Amino acid sequence: MSRSLRIGIDVGGTNTDGAILDPSRSSDPGRGILAWTKTPTTPNPSQGIASAISALLAQVPANENANGGDGISLANIASVTIGTTHFVNAMVERDARHLSRVAVIRLCGQFSKHIPPCVDWPDDMRSLVLGYHARVRGGLEVDGTPIADIDEAEIREQCKEIRKRGITSIVINGIFSPIDITEKQEEGAARIAKDEIPGCHVVCSKDVATLGFLERENAAILNASVLRFARKTIKALEEAVRVLGLACPTFITQNDGTILSVQAAAALPIRTFSSGPTNSMRGAGFLRELDQPGKGSVLGSGPVVVVDIGGTTTDVGLLLKNGFPRQQMLYSELSGIRTNFSHPDIKSIGLGGGSIVRKNPLRVGPDSVGYMLTEKALVFGGDILTATDCAVLLNPDLSIGNRALAVGAVTDEELEQFKAIVKRKLEGIINIVKTSPGDLPVILVGGGSVIAPDMLEGASSVWKPRQSGVANAIGAAIARTSAIVDTIRSTETKTSQEILDAVTQEAIEKTIATGAASGSVEVAEKEVIPVQYVANISRFIVRAVGDFDFARTTETSTSSQAGYLGTTEADDVEQPRELVTEEPAPLHVPEPPCVDVHTYKPDVRRRVWYISETDLSWISTGCYILGTGGGGSPYPQMLLLRQLLRSGAAIRVVNPRDVPDTATVGSGCGVGSPTVSVEKLQGDEMMEAQRALYQICEQQPTHMISIEIGGLNGLQGMTLGCNMDLPCVDGDWMGRAYPTKWQTTPVVFNERQPIWSPVALSDGNGNVVSITSASSDLQVERLIRAVLGPLGSLAACADPPVAGAEMKRWVVEHTLSQSWRIGRAVAKAKASNRLDDVAEAIIDECGGPQAGGVIFKGKIVSVNRTLRMGHVYGECIIEAAVLPRGDEGDEVSHESAESGFRGRIKIPFKNENIAAIRIPGGSKTGDNEPEEQENVLAIVPDLIAVIDAQTGEAIGTPEYRYGQLVSVLGLAASRKWTESSRGIQLGGPEAFGLGHLEFKPIRNFALPISVIDEFDDLVE
Incomplete structure (x- = not known):
């Protein structure tokens, strides 16, 4: 037997599963699965892994049908691949023993200065992890040109502060770093940090996640925090393999269904956080082929729904045609922290083998006896009726526990109700995961799959593989290697297809560099996304996968990786837990207590609405809904305003009808690409633009107003008002979001032309442009778009003020109130678990x-x-x-x-x-x-x-x-x-461009009810 056998291990919270596969026999009836095992997970995971591998090795020689009587020697093992939840568990459990304090150096200049690291984290997690943060020069524009070069002396100075505090885990995060092909910024700063702080661990954010400055930084900080624990754990896992005499390479499975070397996993443990569900999905696809030999490959015949039923939850995902799970797009939360690293798109419900069954009326879950199933379930001599008990009663052929102990616990009618509930729950979650109404194959895996029916609506077929209980271990054993290139490139001189071809080749070469055999590499994903408001710029995403080339791995190179995994001085130092930060109090003011959304009343005094954090959150939710798909997410702007509130600032809102006719009402907004806004977080450019404008206008505003209520600009009126200590008007110039400046109500009224001149723009990087006059508002829009490119495709724009009397004629009234009411409707729906009616509730509030x-x-x-x-x-x-x-x-x-x-x-x-x-x-x-x-x-x-x-x-x-x-x-x-x-x-x-369609009003407009009118303390 050649050196081709692969061992897969998946370490779960309850069980450690294992399997041995011989890929050279994948066409055999048994698909090359030589052995499998399920053993209890031990407090020391390395012991459980060693036990599982020993059990596997002991099985194979006795199974002559599996290996042809040849037996097995350790030299036959080509690899051991391990999936583990230990790193993510340390995060979820807030385990201070396993989480290190982290220092963050941002390469951003003045951008993001009002939104410090970990600003949106739960208080306990932030206090546990964040040790220091600083901003230094650096960062890139969307086209890859530097905002500013990094300053070595500046970075060394910050490293001295970090070293003084005893912190050895450091994150470097630069604006648009994922598109930095020169490797001069984050990598350059990392080299300086390692030189200044010997033995430190440095994480470059671009290695962890993609576009989204805050979310990428969050992921990088989590990764850095768990590094010390990960290195020790991975070293222990590898030692468990070595103790058994295995000289093969050890791999760790990652979130997208592929493998990481132990070196890479020790540097990027966050990539393994969601590997458990992914392993199950990959293993399920392999097992379906086992049950249907000769009927085509599930990995090449189309998408498949995988239903993994455990003891407490059912996890469901879509296995794509390329054989890998569909990945979650945009943002996801991990332990209450918003991140954007690669993560399988898994939907979960509270249904499992340990789900507690209650009667009168019959209910199944969502609570469960979990890992205590073998003690608490009736069939095991316990006293709690579970889903497993009902499954055993329904199917006498199941050899689980003692069926006689559960007889009489439920009636035949109740068992039928149980079947119907389980069937309905599974059909519901399956349909949520599907991307089209057509039936798809469904594979049931996991120890709790015994509770599932053999037929499900929406499923073209339902398969329960014989080895479904260890699908996760099988998935680990068959894992491949991969690489992804996610970048932004200019299409000015080359076509999109030419660039896509080049990026594809880059992804293939990157995959080969991770260890893939060159002939096995294939492209699993391609996507081209145009960047809004930026000419000739698109985002290109290519993922490639391949089989690991074991021929390139020698025993000498894999028998010891201690040079990388050996503990360092930084690993062994117990770091002090006191917290030191660059900016004091504002970041760490305790969050206000949770409010009762059903009884909460805003603070309105003498016709002035004083915005609270609760108000701000609701307004932000409403602004994005009123954005009608555009305007950009208000989330970063909401965090900025929340920081101002926590520092003691006041945000005041007034009814437009209370504004004097002689008042001067100013406004400002962000213009440019939402893609850029997720990287270049606002600094002082809004105020810079305002100061430049009022040098031209030679007058100062008395009030501020948002140009549009939709999206992030919906909060700009309050931001400017807060910074200038001015009240913000409860209204705006659109009542929604529109893409151009001439699509505003002052232009509709056309009482003076142009209304939007003069204007001033600031890019926040020292460049200010003023348009002192223009022939029309359309021309103002064109001029602004023309200068946006040199300004980095994003700028703050200050608009000319109008008189209070003009504002009253032109304003779309009470739109901050409308946003607040929409946000309150969503909050109430969440608090009452009635999101099924949230759309109707929003309409009622409007x-x-x-x-x-x-x-x-x-x-x-x-x-x-x-x-x-x-x-x-x-x-x-x-x-x-x-x-x-x-x-x-x-x-x-x-x-x-x-x-x-x-x-x-x-x-x-x-x-x-x-x-x-x-x-x-x-x-x-x-x-x-x-x-x-x-x-x-x-x-x-x-x-x-x-x-x-x-x-x-x-x-x-x-x-x-x-x-x-x-x-x-x-x-x-x-x-x-x-x-x-x-x-x-x-x-x-x-x-x-839809002039052939006629506008017919959907309904009759209803003026939003003013929060000030309703809640003013003068109202009796």
């Missing part, structure tokens, strides 16, 4: 059915985008579905009459959603006859908002992706837009 309605509910099944003139145009297709209800166990079904919606709709967008149009071939609600023509359900200037059906939060057009469950809301636009032909012309279909 005037009720006479002012708007829920247009559609369903699942996104198609998205396409293209970049034209700096704007991202595209179209989203949504298919009707009944969405999950909190009281029905996560069910979702397609084309059900219960939904009230049928067929499909399309939503064309130009940064923001333009329309909601029923596609021909669907049918109208309550009708049996199919439509023959497109039917416009809503169109601009009315508001079309798409929200996540499972969270109630807004989904921006850049975030649209396949499989999302959504509700589509339509709200009547302000009469400031609809009462004049000019308003319809500027904000309606014609302005978006």
Whole structure:
């Protein structure tokens, strides 16, 4: 037997599973699975791993059918691959013994100065981990040119401070570092840190995650915090393998279903945090082939739904055609911390073999006896009725425990109810994961799969492999190696396809460098995403995978990796736990106690609304929904304002009707690309632009107002007002988000032309541009777009002030109040676990059915985008579905009459959603006859908002992706837009190239109720 056997081990919280595979026999009936085992996980994981491997090795010689009677020698083992949850558990459990203090050096200049590291972390975790932070010169623009070169002396000075505090784990985070192909910035700073602090661990953020400055930094800090523990643990895992006499390489599985060398895993343990579910999914795909020999490969025949039923939860994911789990896009939370590292898109429900079954009425879960199943379940002599007990009673052939001990615990009728509940729960979560209504193969794995039925609606077939209980170990054994290139490139001189080809080759070479055999590498993923408001710039993402080339690995090179994994001085030092930070009190003011969302009242005194953190959170949620798909996420701006509140500042809001006619009302906004805004977090550029403008205007504002309520600019009026100690007006110039400056109500009224001149722009990096005069507001827009490129594709813009009397005529009133009410509706739905009704609750807060309605509910099944003139145009297709209800166990079904919606709709967008149009071939609600023509359900200037059906939060057009469950809301636009032909012309279909479609109001506009009017302390 050649050196080709692979051992897979998965260390779970309860059991350590193992399997031995011979890939050379994958075409045999047994698919080369020589042995498998399940042993209890030990407090010392290395002992459990050693026991599992020993048990595996002991099985093989006795199984002559498996190995042809040849037996097995240690020299036959080519690799040991281990999946473990130990690193993520240290994070979840807030284990101070395993988490190191971390220092953060940002290469950002003045950007992000108001949003320090860990600002959005839970207090206990932040206090445990963050030890020091500093900002120094550096960072890149979106096109890769430096904002500023790093300053070696500046970095050395900060390292001296870090060394003084005894911190040995350091994160370097630079603006747009993931696109740095020169490796001069983060890598250069890392070399300086290692030279200044011998033995320290340095994590470059670009090695951990991709675009998203705060989220990437969060992931890098988590990674750095667990490094010391990871090095020791991985060294112990490898020693467990060596003790058995194995001289093969050891690998660790990572989140995307591929392997890391122990060196890479010791440097990037965060990449292993979600490897457990991924291993199960990969193993499930392999096992399906085992049960269906000769009927085609599941990995090459299309997507498959994998249902992993454990003791407490059921985890469900989609195994793609390329054989790897679908990865979660955008952001995910880990232990209450927002991150953006690669993570499988897994949906979970509280259903497992240990789920507690209660009667009158019959309920299954979500609570569970968990790892105590063999003590607590009836069939094992316990006194708690569990799902496993019911499964044993339903299937006498199951050899689990003593069936007689459970007889009589439930009636036949109750057992039928149990079957129906389990079936409904599984069908619901499966349909949530699917990206189209067609049936897909379903593979059931995990120890709790015995509770699942053999047939499920929405499944073309249901498979329960014989070795399903150790699918995770099998998945580890078959793991491949991979690499990903995620970068932003200019398309000015080369076509997108030429650049994509070059990036693809780069990904292939990178995969080979990780150890893949060159002939085995294939591309698993390709994507090109245009960057909004930036000409000739696109984001390219390519992932490649391949089989590890064991021929390149010699015994000498793999028998000892202690040169990398051996403990260092930094590993052995017990770090002091006191907290020292660059900026004192504001970051560590305790968060306010949780409020009762049902009884909370805002602080309104003498017609002034004093914004609290609760108000701010709700307004932020509402602003993104009113962004109608555009405007960018308000999240970073909300964090900035929250920091101002925690430092003692006041945010004041006044009713527009209370503003004197003689007042001077100023405004400001961010202009440019939302992609850039997630990297270049706001510094002082807003105030720099304001100061430049008022040098031209020679007058100072008395009030501030937001130019648009939709998206992150919806908070800019409060930000400027807070910084300038001025009240902010409860209103804006759009009542939503629009892509251009001329799509504002002052331009609609056209009382003076142009209204938006002069303006001043600042890029926050020392460059200020003033446009003192322009021929029209359209020309102002063109001039701003023309200078955005040299300003880094993102700038702060200060707009000329208007008189209080003008503001009252032009303003869309009470939109901060409207945002607050929308956010409150979402918060109430979450607090009451009634997200199934959140869309209707939002409509109720915006005037009720006479002012708007829920247009559609369903699942996104198609998205396409293209970049034209700096704007991202595209179209989203949504298919009707009944969405999950909190009281029905996560069910979702397609084309059900219960939904009230049928067929499909399309939503064309130009940064923001333009329309909601029923596609021909669907049918109208309550009708049996199919439509023959497109039917416009809503169109601009009315508001079309798409929200996540499972969270109630807004989904921006850049975030649209396949499989999302959504509700589509339509709200009547302000009469400031609809009462004049000019308003319809500027904000309606014609302005978006849809002049062939007629605007018909969805409902009648309802003026939002002022928070100030309702809650003023003078109101009796």
